[in-house]
Amino acid sequence: MNHSQENKVRYDDIINLSHHVSEVHPRMSMKNRAAQFAPFAALAGYGEAIKETERLTDAKVELDENSKEILDEKLQMIQEQSYAHPQITITFFQPDKKKDGGEYVTLTGRFKKLDPYDHSVVMMDGMRIKIEDITELEI
Numbered sequence: 001m002n003h004s005q006e007n008k009v010r011y012d013d014i015i016n017l018s019h020h021v022s023e024v025h026p027r028m029s030m031k032n033r034a035a036q037f038a039p040f041a042a043l044a045g046y047g048e049a050i051k052e053t054e055r056l057t058d059a060k061v062e063l064d065e066n067s068k069e070i071l072d073e074k075l076q077m078i079q080e081q082s083y084a085h086p087q088i089t090i091t092f093f094q095p096d097k098k099k100d101g102g103e104y105v106t107l108t109g110r111f112k113k114l115d116p117y118d119h120s121v122v123m124m125d126g127m128r129i130k131i132e133d134i135t136e137l138e139i
Helices: 003-010 030-035 046-054 065-080
Strands: 087-095 102-115 120-123 128-130 134-138
Touching (some): 065 102
């Protein structure tokens, strides 16, 4: 006798019985039944916290005096050409909003002006970059 035939004989006495319905407990909705089998997260947000901890950030590098002088000269040159809105490429440090450090970003766009009050470079698209965050500038 094969396996399926054994099972058929084994369950012959109950196979045609009607499904039991409790007189005490109300029938559970399909949604609640499905919820029983949903994945369980004992610590809500734990996975996201681990990913955030694993995410690496760069430390901000301070420029030496020579590099600062070169950067100042380039900013003066760009300021003198501001009427033409020259295309420039800026590499700058962007601080991370969630943890210490940040990342270095390189942006190419059209220069609009230097804002002496905000101490920043303003691009034609409205983006503002703090001068103290700039590490490299190409005209």
